[in-house]
Amino acid sequence: MTTFVNLLVVAAALVLVARRQMRAQRLDSERRFWLLPLILGVLALRDPQIIDHQHTALSVALLAAGLVAVLGMGSVWGWTVRLWRAADGSVMAKGTKATVAAWIGMIAIRIGLFGIGAALHVHQSGSSLMLGMAVLLLVRSLVVNWRARALEPSGPTAVLH
Template sequence: MQNSQGDAALVAAVAVVGLVVVRQLRTRPVRRVGSLVAPVVFGVLGIAGIAFGVASVVKDHPLTALPVALLVVSLAVAAGFGAIRARTVRVWRAPEGAVLRKGTAATTGLWLASVGAHFGLGQWIDHAAGAGLLGTASLYAYLAISLGTQNLLVRGRAAML
């Protein structure tokens, strides 16, 4: 039963990440608030996911410092990838005055590398925890920080136009 739940969670995670990447490749206006809606939603889901992950570990044994430190590292990596990706997003002013954004092939490549980094760190977190799904369940928090960082920096670039 747990394996089918894990498979369903993996399919859902791939679908969410795929949607995020596809949206990055579309030309879209840079909005003041709109670019923060997805990171806030992912943040709420991320908090719930981390709470679930912690609960899944502590039901078997106490949570130690190593998986917590690795989780913090993972979330810092998310911010780093977001900052790097922000520099690969094209930002320009359209003739009618709207500021537009569009991700590039480099943006996509960095998203894939970012997800790979999260997957690897998530596996390490879960191994270090010895039980539970803390690393796996932190995906939405990772996405919230990564996408939020990217969007804030792209908005900053847009404001300078």
Template structure:
């Protein structure tokens, strides 16, 4: 896949993810990981994560990108509201802080790409997909964990008249 196609895929995926993350919706544990894992796998197997001509810088930037992805996922997970509806279903909803955390995540990733270009270490689009997939896996795992720790809603008892 060409770098332009990978960047286009990241932009489309990010738009889809943001629209879903900023809306209130039921928490679907099973499907929370499907898209992020696919994105991470495509990023990992598309190659181009390491520039062999600038090995040390390339590996440093890849590791920094992974750390930023993990940290960003944790921070965003803490900004997502999680609650249990009266019927017992779990819900999630992004906040203004979630959007701010996303903007920060993207800016940090762009900074790493710029650092790669400045130092001559080529950066392929696969790194973008890996970053997006990994950060979403971490965020979703923590949101699901937080949801599981919520106290179940008390059972409604019928009142005899």
């Protein structure tokens, strides 16, 4: 896929996920939360230009730094989601102001890494963003689902921040 198409896919995924995260929704632990990250990851890894072969070491280092950053930010994002039990016993989730701050931080880190790559004349494919988004979403979902399993089933007053 072209870089433009990759960026459109990443932007669409961002809009979809961000919109869903900022409103209260029932957390379905049986849902296939790994499906969107899997699709994004496969699409990203199919791109032979994910690594700049003229600057292989720098390109791999930037990609690895980006993936380490999204591992951390995905964890942070997962911990910023407010979880609680509804009256019917189901687990509810909603993003907070800290969630927005985590998104802003992640975007700033990605811009910084892109700037470093540009300064070093490393070609950066939109597929690296797509792979980062896949890892970010997967880690966030794993953290949120893990936290949800730890919620006490004591009723509607059980709140975990």
